[in-house]
Amino acid sequence: MSHSLPDQRWFIAQANKTSVEHLVQNTGLFPILAQVLLNREIITSDLAQIYLNPESQNLPSPLDEFSDLKLSVDLLAEAIASQDKIIICGDYDADGMTSTAVLLRSLTHLGADVNYLIPSRMKEGYGINTRIVEECASAGVGVILTVDNGISAYEPIARAVELGLTVIITDHHDLPEILPPADAILNPKLLSFNSPYQGLAGVGVAYILAVTTAQHLGKLQGLTDQLLELFTLGTIADLAPLTGVNRRWLKRGLKKLPKSKLAGIQALMQKSGVSDQQKPVKPDDIGFRLGPRINAVGRIGDPQIVIELLTTDDPEIAKMRAMQCEQINHQRQTLCEQIELEAIHLIENTPIQWKSDRILVVVHPEWHHGVIGIVASRLVERYGVPVFIGTYEEEDTTKIRGSARGIQEFNVFEALEFCRDLLGKFGGHKAAGGFSLATENLELFKKRLSQFAHQCLKIEYLKPLVKIDAQANFSQLNAALYQQIDSLQPWGIGNDFPVFWTENVRVIEQRMIGKNHLKVTLAQDDGCQIKAIAWRWGQYFPLPPRFDVAYKLRENIWNGNTDIELEIIGIRLTNIQNNVIKKASFQYKGRAYICSHWQEIDELRIKNEEGKVLSVKRGHRSGLLGINRETAETIDVTQPHYYQLIKEAIAALSG
Structure with a gap:
């Protein structure tokens, strides 16, 4: 029987026995986990101690790092004292909505006259715009405070300044060639590359501004924990790197979430099944349960639902809003599955020459703007190339709006910059971005992207990448190893959960479960067996009788029993056979x-x-x-x- 296998490229980190032994002696880690730290460029005992205990690092003050932070605090303090109207201009993703909630909660606590606006995803797209600015001016607003947007909005910001408004930008997206003429700009991309604040998401910048302003006014008491919880939720949901100050604050915040005092977070955790008050919440709980429910609302619903969820102190309102998040997330899942299937059909039956183009551009008139970014990520997983996916503006077939997702060797923001003259609005960072363009520019856009891709992508890069930390035998995969891995949370973007591999394993048993998943029992030739799950791998059933397997460890709790299992992320045919x-x-x-x-x-x-x-x-x-x-x-x-x-x-x- 021939077997269909995922077309992957494996990168296996080189073992360094001497450095591993040194780290083991200084940290007490298992050797296989010491190798993981080395792969994360944690190569000295000092760096390892900071990694194991982030609180031990002496952090520079944010006031010393962000040159406009003191000015921003002074401007907000002045606006609060004079009761000038403050408008927070947010965004409709999890980062933007949690950022909005952070500043709404904190500024309300500090006595500000504050409200918020979020542009319509469907009608206006991402970021502050001239309509918002002119409406604020007409309504007598004194201060516009952007969160998770604004750094690329030169014209709207210039218009605000022209109309006499004070503008503070808090953002984390990549910097344009010319910065907008705001009164103050807070963006970690303006910091030195080795700053511990470099990896902050938009909610992290909002958190620093909120905490520093509250400290300045002597009113931080009672505010810290709730802001830290919102920071934790937004940072992980936005896929920000879990390094530097993010790791330090998230380690605190994840411990706070199970006993959150925020009614909205309590309700959301109960509704999504994250409700064990005895254990810290893990990044995966946010990434796969809480975050999607928040993001779904911004994608296909009304962001006001989430803002109210995260700012209300009324348990009944919180439960109602959490239920709405749940319902909208179900709709989002259905939409994503439908669009993904349609996209695959389009790619494989048109056909689209994505291998020779080294880029995949796919556009359909009837797809939902709000979820095409998720579909883009799934297509990257499937085809291993950068994906630019678009759909027409609501009823205007002359304009396309899209989302992009990249691979490791490809910078999405630089690719969009390369096509600047063909685009309307665009923005983003290395891994992801958004864009709009006239339909008549589509073919030229495809050619230009392909030209850019050929400059940076070798043909061998066009396969999904499996990055592997170390080789392991099944006998090493026990509860003690898992507990040590778990004690080093938070794992996530920039600090990926460890991936191991084992060669020449045998399939003892395999079956389909759920909609499209595989449940497998694997064994090595010494007789050591372990169970495994492969999510969304139904297309590869049945697996061949022998292969090399790449995996993460996971804890499976069922009927009160806890077992260590594998979560399969890659397989390849083995070259090892007896006596060959x-x-x-x-x-x-x-x-x-x-x-x-x-x-x-x-x-x-x-x-x-x-x-x-x-x-x-x-x-x-x-x-x-x-x-x-x-x-x-x-x-x-x-x-x-x-x-x-x-x-x-x-x-x-x-x-």
Whole structure:
């Protein structure tokens, strides 16, 4: 039986035995977990101690890092004292809505005359616009405070200044060539690259402004925990890097969430099944349960539902709003599944030449603006290329609005910059972005994106990447290892949950469960077995009888029993079979080599003392040379040095 397998590229981190032993001695971590820290560039004992205990790091004051923070605090304090109207201009994603809630709660607590506006996703798209500015001016607003937007809105900000409004921008998106003429700008992208505040999401910038203003006015008491909880929710939901100050504050915030004093967070956790008050909430609980319910409202509902959920102190209103989030999230799931299927059909039946283009651009007139970004992420997972997905403005087929998602070697924001002259509005960062353009520019947009992609993407990059930390045997995968991994939460973006791999495992049992998932029992040849789950892998059923497997560890609690299982994220056919590998060692020009002949695939491999491997198949004039296949270069093995080396290896194997 032939088996359909995911078309992946694996990157396996190189083990460093000496550094691992050093970290183990200084931290008490399991060796396999010490290797994970090394892979995260935590290479010294000092860095490891900060990683294990983020509170031990001496943080610089935000006032010293953000040059406009003191001015921003003074402007807000002055507006509060004179009761000038303050309008928060938010955004309709989880980051923007939690940012809005942070400043709405804090400024209300400080006695400000404050309200908020969020532009219509469907009619206006992302960010502050001239309509909002002119309405604020007409209504006698004194201060506009943007959250999670504004850094690219030169014209609306210039108009606000022209109309005499004070403007404070808080944002975290990439910087345009010319900054808008706001009175004050707070953006971590303006900081030095090694600042611990570099990775803040929009809600992190709002949190710093809220806390610093409350401290300045001497009214921080009673505010800290609720702002920290909102910061935690928004930071993880926005997929911000869980490093630097984010890691430090999230470690605190995740412990606070189970016993949250905020009625809205309590209601949302109960409705989504995250309600164990004895355990800290994990990033996955937010990423896969709380965050999607908040984001769904911004995508296809009214953001006011979430703002009210996160700012109300009335438990009944909170329950009602949480129920609305639940219902809207169900609608969002249905829409995503439908659009994903339609997109796949379009890609594979049109057909779209995404491999030769090195980019995937797909547009359909009837897709919902609010969820195409999620579908873009799923298409990236499926095809392994950057995806730009769009749909027409509501009833205007002359305009397209879209979302983009990238891969590791591709910068979405730079790609959009490369197409600047073809676009209306656009923005974003390395991994994701949004854009609009005239329909007549679509074909030129595709060509320009393909041109950009060819500059930075080799053909071998066009497969989903599986990044692996270390090799493991099933005997190492026990509750003690899982507990140590769990104690190092928060794992997430920029500090990925550890991924291990095991070679040549056997399938003992496999079956489909739910809509599209696989439940599997795997074993090594020593008899050690473990259960595994593969989410959304129904298309690969049945799996082959043997393979190498890449996975994360997960805790499965069922009927009061707790087991450690694998969450499969990658498989590849194994090269190891019984009695099919012949090995030998030899000397050539004073250097030692190990060689092996893999009979099943008729491949010769020669490894030197530095770990570099030359692999060549019988009858081929070219081979691969490198530490691993993913990064190896193609070389001509008929060159005298390689030709003679191969002859020596064959002689050694024949001896």
